[in-house]
Amino acid sequence: MLSILVPIYNYNVYPLVVELHKQCIECGIAFEILCQDDASQSTLNAINENVNTLSNCSFISLKQNIAHRTNRNSLAEKAKYDYLLFIDGDSIIISNDYINKFISNLYDNDVVYGGRQHPAKCPSDNQKLRWKYGKFIEDKAAENRKKKPYPSVLFNNTIIKKECFNQVKFDAHLKKYGHDDTQVSYQLSLLKSKVNHIENAVEHGDIDSNMIYLNKTKESLENLMALYEAKKIDVAFVKLLRFYDFLRRTKSTFIIAKIHSVLEQHLFRNLTGNQPNLLLFNWFRVGYLCSINQKS
Structure with missing residues (x-):
């Protein structure tokens, strides 16, 4: 049924996995949650090891850095189920029926994007640039995203059929940050993949400083x-x-x-x-x- 793929870099992912694990069990679905730290060597990984105590869940820390998009591709290759849910490790689940909403919208879709939201108030002045751009530019209701379905897909909080993802994947030739979503979404548009947008946002938890x-x-x-x-x-x-x-x-x-x-x-x-x-x-x-x- 569902493989939940969580790329991490220097972040405590355990609370996120606990919530995802709880909701998957409540839905009664076959699932796995795969978490992979990209060689951050973070002290937080001692906490992340607790993920391995949860049923159908695993956490590993890579020995060598492979970059975010290759980390995502690697997780997808390891996934054993037909649907892949990409969710970044710094995401915060804000809905009690988050998993159920996705499961209810899988029929006849290749891709389902749930959206993203930022906190109502900026955590600090030093984070205002990222917060403002996220809140006023990126955070869009499903109704607005549907007007431009392909460019509006961001690959955090997105479910995609594994057979569909295998036709696109993230471009490992790009080594720097950014526009992973753009490249994959464009490939989806060429394939005329069936994309749906729903109201099922996660909150962006780790907001970058301005610099x-x-x-x-x-x-x-x-x-x-x-x-x-x-x-x-x-x-x-x-x-x-x-x-x-x-x-x-x-x-x-x-x-x-x-x-x-x-x-x-x-x-x-x-x-x-x-x-x-x-x-x-x-x-x-x-x-x-x-x-x-x-x-x-």
Whole structure:
């Protein structure tokens, strides 16, 4: 029936697994919960070892780091059931019938995405950039996600048929953070996979600091550029790429990159401060994308 796959890096996953385990038993389904730490060598893994005391559950810590997307692929290869539920280790279950909602929506679907939400209040000023972008940009109701079903799929809190996942998988050639979801969702669109969106959100528990998220954003833009240059994604699939492609065709990327280099420190101060502006964040993303490769 259901393989729940939980990639981890330096995080206490035991409370999440206990809740998932409880709900699976209540649903009376055949299940397994596979947790895999990506060689973080964290002291928290002593707690995570308790996962192995729960029925149908396992936790292992890899000896060598393989990166997040390869960790997900590895978990999928080990899974023995027909449906894979990808859920990140820092997720918080906020519904008592979380598993049941997914099980009830599997019929005639290849992929079911439950959504994500961020806390009502930001935990601290130092996390405001990630929190704001998550809450006001990423957190969308199922009704809105259904308008663009493929680009709206994020591979945290998503169930996919194993036979479907085996046709797409995460691109192990990308080594940096970001746009794993974009690459897989685009492949699903090419296959015309049946995607459904439901209201079954998990809460994002481990919100990055402003500095960490800004650095991750740079990496994700570098990944996006790599996908673009390798022609592994259609520009029409990603709004930011459509704009970049317009700038490239109008020979404007060099000018935007130069302006970005002048404004970068000012943008950096705002985005790592306690009142980051999402409009400035959008400018930062466009400017940084144009500065990655000025040969165009």
